[in-house]
Amino acid sequence: MSSLDSAKYPVEFEVNGEKQTIRVRAADILLYTLRDNLGLTGSKSGCDNGDCGACTILVEGFPIKSCLMLTVEVDGKQMTTIEGLRNSPVQNAFVKNQAFQCGYCTPGFIVNCEGLRNKLPHADKETIRVWLESNICRCTSYEEIRNAVKDVFSLEK
Structure with a gap:
């Protein structure tokens, strides 16, 4: 494993009205960050390729399939989950x-x-x-x- 694989970057965002700052790898998928790092388990992994919609969240008010988005892409954004x-x-x-x-x-x-x-x-x-x-x-x-x-x-x- 190279040092780039384990490097973590700060990401700041708002989810369900709460500001969050977490450190993630560049390759971390938003769905799993929400579930594993923030305990927001309402969004589900159904297919991991964007077909089923079980992982849908709102990013800046627009529905996004969180299994297709990297966590670093929501830096500075507002999100709403089912919670x-x-x-x-x-x-x-x-x-x-x-x-x-x-x-x-x-x-x-x-x-x-x-x-x-x-x-x-x-x-x-x-x-x-x-x-x-x-x-x-x-x-x-x-x-x-x-x-x-x-x-x-x-x-x-």
Whole structure:
């Protein structure tokens, strides 16, 4: 192992309203920094290649798959994880519509929908459909998820 492999760099960011400064290797993946260094385990590792969306977080308000981002890339940025969205309208709609089965994908869906709500608060059905294509539910709770999102955007079911 070369000295570059073990070198650590300071990274400062805000997550769920709290400022953090940690030291990470240049190759550290954000998902694992959140889980292993900060104890924010709501974001899950489902595929580690950006296909499933279970690791979705908000970076500067935009949904990002944290398995595809290096921790050093969030230096100076603001992030929100599922832990920072307790009792959000999206989370409450998911509970009301029972939009989950095993729950593994649920944090990613909620965070992604929260990003949509923040960026496009008047999204139509087609925009919502396209936006949600970046997340996968292996238990096939899609109808309940669509109903929850329609509730959030006050669309007819």
